[in-house]
Amino acid sequence: MSGLTLHVDGERWRHHIAHFVARHQGDLIPVIKGNGYGFGIPTLAREASSFEAECVACYSAEEAAVIRSQFQGDVLLLAPQQSLEEKWVIHTIAPNSEEFLEQKPARFVIEMLSPVKRHGYLPTDIAHAITKFTSTGSCEGLAIHLPINQKSSITTWINNQLNELGRLGISPKQYQNSIWISHITAEDLIALKKQWPGIRWRVRVGTDLWLGARTSLTANATVVDRHRIAAGERVGYRQSRPGAGWLIVAAGGTSQGVGLEAPARDLKSLVKSILRFFGWSPSPYSWNGKSLALVEAPHMHNSLLFLKGDSAPEIGEEIGLNVRFTITTFDEIVFE
Numbered sequence: 001m002s003g004l005t006l007h008v009d010g011e012r013w014r015h016h017i018a019h020f021v022a023r024h025q026g027d028l029i030p031v032i033k034g035n036g037y038g039f040g041i042p043t044l045a046r047e048a049s050s051f052e053a054e055c056v057a058c059y060s061a062e063e064a065a066v067i068r069s070q071f072q073g074d075v076l077l078l079a080p081q082q083s084l085e086e087k088w089v090i091h092t093i094a095p096n097s098e099e100f101l102e103q104k105p106a107r108f109v110i111e112m113l114s115p116v117k118r119h120g121y122l123p124t125d126i127a128h129a130i131t132k133f134t135s136t137g138s139c140e141g142l143a144i145h146l147p148i149n150q151k152s153s154i155t156t157w158i159n160n161q162l163n164e165l166g167r168l169g170i171s172p173k174q175y176q177n178s179i180w181i182s183h184i185t186a187e188d189l190i191a192l193k194k195q196w197p198g199i200r201w202r203v204r205v206g207t208d209l210w211l212g213a214r215t216s217l218t219a220n221a222t223v224v225d226r227h228r229i230a231a232g233e234r235v236g237y238r239q240s241r242p243g244a245g246w247l248i249v250a251a252g253g254t255s256q257g258v259g260l261e262a263p264a265r266d267l268k269s270l271v272k273s274i275l276r277f278f279g280w281s282p283s284p285y286s287w288n289g290k291s292l293a294l295v296e297a298p299h300m301h302n303s304l305l306f307l308k309g310d311s312a313p314e315i316g317e318e319i320g321l322n323v324r325f326t327i328t329t330f331d332e333i334v335f336e
Contacts (some may be wrong), residue, residue: 002222002251002318002331002332003221003222003251003252003256003330003331003332004219004220004221004222004251004252004256004258004321004328004329004330004331004332005219005220005221005222005318005330005331005332005333005334006038006039006217006218006219006325006330006332006333006334007217007218007219007220007334007336008039008216008217008218008333008334008335008336009216009217009218009336010335010336012213012215012216013213013216013217014047015213016212016213016216017047017051017209017210017213018051020205020208020209020212021051021053024203026054027200027201027202027203028053028202028203028205028209029053029055029056029057029076029180029202029203029204029205030044030047030048030053030056030057030205030206030209030210031056031057031058031078031182031204031205031206031209032044032045032048032056032057032058032063032067032206033057033058033059033060033063033078033206034059034326035257035326035327035328035329037206037207037210037211037325037326038211038217038219038325038326038328038330039210039325039333040330040333041058041063041066041067042066042069042070043333044210045066045067045069045070045071046070046071048071048073049070049071049072049073053071053073054073054074055073055074055075055076055090055202056071056073056074056075056076057075057076057077057078057204058075058076058077058078059077059078059079060077060079060081061077061081061082061084064077064084064089068088072088073088074088074089074090074107075088075089075090076090076092076109076180076204077089077090077091077092078092078145078204079092079119080092080093080094080096080097080111080119082102083102083103083104083105084105085103085106087106087107089105089107090105090107090108090109090140091105091107091108091109092108092109092111092143093105093108093109093110093111093129093133094111094119094120094121095119095120095121095125095129096119103136104132104133104135104136104137105133105137106136106137106138107137107138107140108133108137108138108139108140109139109140109141109142109143109175109180110126110129110130110133110139110141110142110143110175111142111143111144111145112126112142112143112144112161114144114145114146114147115146115147115154115157116145116146116147118145120143120145123161123164123165123168123170124168126142126165126168126170127168127169127170127174130170130174130175134174138176139174139175139176140175140176140178141175141176141178141179141180141200141202142175142178142179142180143179143180143181144158144161144179144180144181144182145181145182145183146181146182146183146184147183148183150183150185153185153187153188153191154184154185154188155188155191155192155195158192159192159195162196162199172198172199176200177198177199177200178199178200178202179199179200179201179202180202180204181201181202181203181204182203182204182205184201184203189201189203207326211325211326217325218320219320219321219322219323219325219328219330220318220319220320220321221250221251221252221258221285221303221318221319221320221321222250222251222316222317222318222319223248223249223250223251223313223314223315223316223317223318223319224249224250224251224302224315225248225249225315226246226247226248226249226312226313226314226315227246227247227249228245228246228247229242229243229244229245229246229247230244231243231244235247235295235304236295236296236304237296237299238296240295240296242293242295242306243306243308244308245306245307245308245309246306246307246308246309246312247295247304247305247306248285248292248304248305248306248307248312248313248319249302249303249304249305250285250292250302250303250304250305250319251301251302251303251331252285252298252301252302252303252321253298253299253300253301253302253303254298254299254300255300255301255329256301256328256329256330256331257323257324257327257328257329258284258298258303258321258323258328259284259297259298259303260324260327282294283305284321284322284323285303285305285319285320285321285322286319286320286321286322287307287312287313287319287320290307292305292306292307292319293305293306293307294306
């Protein structure tokens with residue numbers, strides 16, 4: 001019996017990916033990290049291999065090792081960390097890199113300090129970094145990690161940074177005329193290519209690539225058990241009394257990401273927080289187009305749901321599940 005299943009309309013999903021790859025004309029760097037955007041890292045590594053990606057990006061050395069078992073191209077590590085002495089690994093260098101690198105890497109990119117302010121060099125420090133690390137390795141480009149919620153076009157900021165590098169005497173040849181960039185809009189990318197035709201813009205993309213064809217992906221949960229309950233009957237850890245109907249025990253709990261949400265600062269999140277204080281939890285489960293109420297917050301591996309009426313899903317039947325794929329661990333991925 002399956003738990004959580006991700007059903008993939010393979011033809012539609014791969015059509016989207018093929019269109020995305022073609023649009024970037026060899027400059028796409030697929031990002032494969034974390035839970036593999038719900039698919040798992042090995043699955044996405046195989047997909048990247050199938051469309052002959054030159055390089056993919058991940059966060060950690062551990063992820064890189066998993067990718068390498070399915071993909072034979074280069075792997076960019078997105079964060080500074082312990083050096084991997086492998087020819088296929090490209091490291092990211094930032095001001096704190098010396099804390100992680102026991103020896104200088106053979107291949108690397110230099111991270112610029114972007115408006116995100118996570119880590120990176122200011123233009124005035126980049127020349128020193130290039131000189132220091134190219135004494136034993138090859139600089140494969142500059143890296144820029146942009147904000148997701150950009151208030152306006154980011155091209156002005158990038159143009160200013162590159163112009164400043166030029167004024168400081170740093171030639172694009174020193175970073176192989178390449179910039180590795182994340183979260184750039186299509187419009188801004190077009191503008192930058194026109195402004196800087198001699199630079200290769202290597203676009204790192206994860207969510208829009210793997211989850212861009214959202215309607216081709218369907219998440220389901222298996223009904224593990226069900227019970228008829230009477231009015232006034234107590235159920236669950238909290239011994240609540242949902243009423244007369246069905247208690248549905250569904251696969252999926254906090255250990256797989258069900259019931260978890262990314263932090264947000266908006267009115268909707270505030271309202272949800274207040275309602276949770278009084279015991280309400282939004283349900284990601286549905287059956288026949290109808291939302292199934294959570295009896296209480298999801299348990300570690302299962303969730304208790306309440307359904308009024310005479311009919312209910314059978315044990316072993318799949319019901320709908322609306323979750324964020326980037327935090328959900330599925331038991332099975334089914335390509336259809």
